[in-house]
Amino acid sequence: MRFLHTADWHIGKRLGDFSLQVEQQDAFQKIVAIARQEQVDAVVIAGDLYDRSLASEESVQTVNGMLEYLNLHEHLPLLIISGNHDSAVRLSTGDKWMRQAGVHIVTDLEDAMKPIIIDDTQFFLLPYFEPYQARNFFADRTIKTTQDAVIKLVAQMQKMFDPTKKHVLVAHFFAANQAGSTQQSEAVVGGVDMVATGVLQPFDYVALGHIHNPQALTDEKIKYSGTPLMFSTGEITQTKGVRIIDTTPFNSQFIPLTPLHAIKKLTGTFADVTSFDQQAQVEKTDYVAVELTDQEPVMDAFNRLHAVYPRLFELTRRRIRRHPQQRNNISRYVHSEQLDPVVVLRDFYQYVTGQPLAPAQEKWALKVRQEVDDNETN
Template sequence: MRILHTSDWHIGRTFHGVDLLADQESVLAEIAGIVSREQVDAVVLAGDVYDRSVPGAEAVRACNRALVALREAGARIIATSGNHDSPARLGAGADFAAAGGLHLFTTVAGVGHPVVLEDAHGPVRFYGVPYLEPDVCRRELGVPAARTHEEVLAAAMELVRADLAAAAGDGGTRSVVLAHAFVVGGDPTGSERTISVGGVETVPAAAFEGVDYAALGHLHSPQAIRPWLRYSGSPLPYSFGERSDAKGVWIVDLGADGLESVRQVPLTSVRGLSRLTGTLQELLEGEQYAEAEQDYVSAILVDERRPQDPMRRLRERFPHTVHLEWERPGGNPELRYRERVRGRDDAQIIRSFIDDVRGEPTDDEMALVAQALSAATAEAEGER
C-alpha cells in the first residue's frame, strides 16, 4: 500500500498580515497531482487542517476543494484534528464523510477504532490520535491523575495496542498511526503554537513503538525522528525560520511484512523567503539582492539614522516585503534608555529623541522646545 503523509496545512493562515490562501490552494493542488502521479492509495493528514478553530468561509471552501481533489486523484483520506482545529467543527458529519472516503479522527472515543483499508497483502489499520489536551481528555482516557501530554498519549496508544493485539489473533495486521504531538528530538521552527498548558508538552518517541509507521503533525519542518516515525512538516513556510526548509510530503510504501520504504517528494516553492540586511540604499541598489525581488522579504536596515518611509521605498523593489527592522550599527545602544539619559537635562533628552525618530532638529525647533519646557516649569512652580 502506498501512503502520502502530509500535515499542518493551516488553511486560512496569514504571513505577517499577508493572505496566504492562494498560495495554499496552489500547493494543495500540487499534492493532489502527486497523489495521482504516484498512484497513492491513502493520504494521511496529521492535524492542523485549519489555522483557526473557527475558520473563515473562504478557508472552508479551499479545504473542501483540496479534499475533493485528493479523492478524485484516487486516494482515501484519513485526517486528525490538531491543536489549531476545533475537533467538533472538523469532525462534523464525519460518519457521512467516511462514506465518501474521508475519515476524520477528532475524538478520544475514536482512538481505538481504526479505519481498515485492504491491499494485495491484506488489511492495514489506520489509527487517528487527535491533539490531546491533558486537562480535557484524561478522564475519558481512564487516567484522571494525568497532567502531561506523555501520560495521555501513552493511554491513547494503549487503546491502539489493545486493538492491534485483538487483530493479531485474527492473523495479524499492518498499522499506521496519525498523531498531532511534539515528540522529543523534533526541531520546532518557531511558527508552531505551543501545546503546553501548565505541563510538559513533549512525548518520547517510544510512545509510538509497535506500529509500522507513525505519521506526525505539529512541527513544521520535515524530519525523521526514527525511520518509521516522521514529521511531514507544513507544505508552506509559515515563518522566516523555515526559509531553508525543503518542503515536501513523504511517500510511504508498506509491503507484506510492514514498512518497506519512505521517500520525500519535494513541493514547489510558491514564493521564496529572504532575509536581507544592509542600508536602505544598499538594498534598493545592490545587484546581489535581485533574486529576492519576488520573495517575501524580511529586511533589517543598518543605517546610522532611521530612514524616512522605508517600507514604501523597499516595496518599490521588493513588493512582497512583509517585515522591517532598524538596527543602528553598534548593537542599538539607544535601546539602553537609562544609560542614554543619565546626566542629561530635559532639552538634551528631547533633542536626542527627535534625532532618533526624524533627524537632527533645527535651532528654531529647539527654541520652541525651550519655550515649552520653560512654560511647563513655571506652571509646576505655580502649583506648589
C-alpha cells in the first residue's frame, strides 16, 4: 500500500500578529493535490492538528473542514493521533462515528493497542502521552520516562503483529538516533521525553510527528514528516513537505511544499535592512523578521520597519558578543557600592556597547562626580 505521512499542522498558529489561516489552507490544498496525484490509499496525520488544546472556533471549523474534505470528498482513510498541542478529548469528538467511514482518531493509550489494518499493513496509532499515563495504563511504577513507556508499548504491540502484514507505528514524541554517538546510552537516558530510535526497530516504518524539521532523523524507516509550513525564523533553512511511503516494496519519498508566502529574516543595521537592495528581495506578502545589529539605539524601529515591511512579525536586536574575560568582570559588581561610580559607569558602558567611554563622556562623568562630592561635603 501507499500512504501520505504528514503531521504538525498547528491550525490556529500565528506569526506575531498574523494569522496563518490562508497559508495553512493553501498548504492543505497542496497536500490534497499530492494525495490525489500519488494515488495514496490513506493519509497519516501524526499529531498536533491544532496549535493549542483550546482551539478557536475558526480553527475548529478549519480542521473539521479539512478532515471532511479528505475523507468524505476524497474518500481517503485517515489515521490520526493527538499530539501534545491537541486536546485529546476535544479531538476525539465524533470519533466513534467517523471510524465507520475510515477515519481513525486515536487519543488514548488503550486504542493504540488495536491495530488498524489497511491492505497489507497494520497501523498502530500511538497518541502523545505523558509517562504517568503509561504508568497508570500498565500499573507499572517502574515507568519513569517516555522511553520506558515506549519499550513496554512496543512489546505489547508486537504481540499483535500479524507476520503476513507490514507494521507501521504512528507516534508523536522526540526520537533520537543512537548511531554515531559515543555516549549513546547517556544521551538517551538523559532526556525523560526522548526515545532512542533503536526501540522502534520492530516496525517497517515509523511515521512521527512533534519535530518540525523533516530532516531531523537519519534513519531510513523512522521519519518525521515535519510541518507543512515554516512556523518560526528557526525553520527558515528547512525544506517543508510531506512523505509518500510505499510498504511493499518499501519506498520513502519526500515531496516538498512551496509556501504561499515566504518567511524571511533580515539581519543588519537599520540602514542595511531598509536598503533598496534588501527591499527588492522581499515581497509585500512575505513575513519578515528583522534582527538589528546597530550599536546605537534606533528610535521607533518597529514602526519604521513596519512601514517598509507590512508583515513584520518579529524585531530583535543582536546582543554584543563579549570575551569570557569581560563577563567575569561582572562578578566584582556584587559589592558595587564600594566602587568608584565613574569606574562602574566606564565598565558598564564598555559592557553594553563594546566601546570605551569617549574622552568627552569621561570628562562629563568626572565633572558630575565632583559636583555630587561637593554637595555631600557641604
